Amino acid sequence: MQKQIIRNLLLALLFFFGKSSLKAQITQFPFEFNGKHLYIKVQANQSDSLHFIFDTGATGASIDSAVAEKTGISKENRKIVLIAGSGGVKNYTMALHQNLNVRGAVIKNVDLSLVNFSSLSTDIGVKLDGILGYELLNQYVTKLDFDRKIISLYNQITAVDTSGYTAIPFEFSKNILIPRFPVSITLANGETFTGKVMFDTGNTFSLIVSTPFSKYHDFDSKLGKTGYTVGRGMNSFTKDQLAVINSMSFDGFKFGQMSIRLTVNDQAVPKDGYLGILGIEVIKRFNVILDYKHQKIYLKPNQAYSTAFNMEELKVSLSAKESKEFLEKNKTRPGIKVTSSGLQYKILKQGDGPKSTMTERVSLQYTAKLVNGQKLWSTYDNNKPWVHRLDKTLEGVREAVLMMPAGSKWILYIPSSLAFGDAGDGDIPPGAAIIFEVEVLKSAI
Structure with missing residues (x-):
């Protein structure tokens, strides 16, 4: 009899906590992600589902002005406010005390900015009905699962x-x-x-x-x-x-x-x-949990974490004048030394091994970049050191390595006169200075 009572009590507790857990998670729903924006379905008052951007950078909710008219957003309870954006301050009409429903999660008394989203919709290639951020996040603990493209809303962080x-x-x-x-x-x-x-x-x-x-x-x-x-x-x-x-x-x-x-x-x-x-x-690159009540963001690397960043949009415009200006300012910075040839260098680590000579082969690890940060080459990419005689490398690198004991690591700022000159070469613009981070592994092979 006692065992039966204990068993029934345990079942009751499991049922209670199971129901509590379900209540703590308010809703769960998929989101669309095109690599640029997250889209969710939202109802305004009793409207059909609308296409909203979910945006943690949106401190106020907004709805397309034409959509507001079609869905019967109240015309009586409105006011004009000034809202600052990246292009300055602009007047917006606000529809006050509206209700939003995000897949069963209700947000009451929301003030909606009425915005003409037609141009933005054209730019992003998606019909945009509105933007929602802070009002949702301030009311619910929000979990973004980028791996599964699912958003989950909770009443409290302890349920997550x-x-x-x-x-x-x-x-x-x-x-x-x-x-x-x-x-x-x-x-x-x-x-x-x-x-x-x-x-x-x-x-x-x-x-x-x-x-x-x-x-x-x-x-x-x-x-x-x-x-x-x-x-x-x-x-x-x-x-x-x-x-x-x-x-x-x-x-x-x-x-x-x-x-x-x-x-x-x-x-x-x-x-x-x-x-x-x-x-x-x-x-x-993360799965994310946002807890505004306790002011914490939880991050967990997802499947995209190690994906390389897209650098295609970067179109570098570099002139010989800009390289010269960089070197002029750089030589005045702390730790920078300048040789009579114009080579600039900074010692990151000074080794205690022997120095190289012109007749020996040396083993170097290096990364080379333009002064604007555009990467040119790196032996670290495949962890394969450069092993050659010094007469096979740039004059500026040669001058520096001859001064470096084995085990040293320096940053070299090489003027074009000690690199590829006024002609340039391939990805290297005419008159470009080059930054080398060089490590001498061995003085002789």
């Missing part, structure tokens, strides 16, 4: 299996309700900078660096000018600068070379702290 995830605390700024946390980036010249980025699934790039941050740290001279492209804001188009960085890291995660964008704003005041925006090209 976070095993294998890394928890990253974040903060909101005073007026912008988008998660921020610190990341570090390393430029082509080896310098590393740390600042806070906004976690923005609606941004289609890897990283956008803010003008105040890039001005404060003089990125223009350290990256070299690469090229320009057009970015689209909600209100207008913007001009962005393209560049390449060596790596980016945060909370134990590290990514290698990637192209980035830098906003261009001549009126911006230099300022440290806020680095910029982390976009979907990085975010899509």
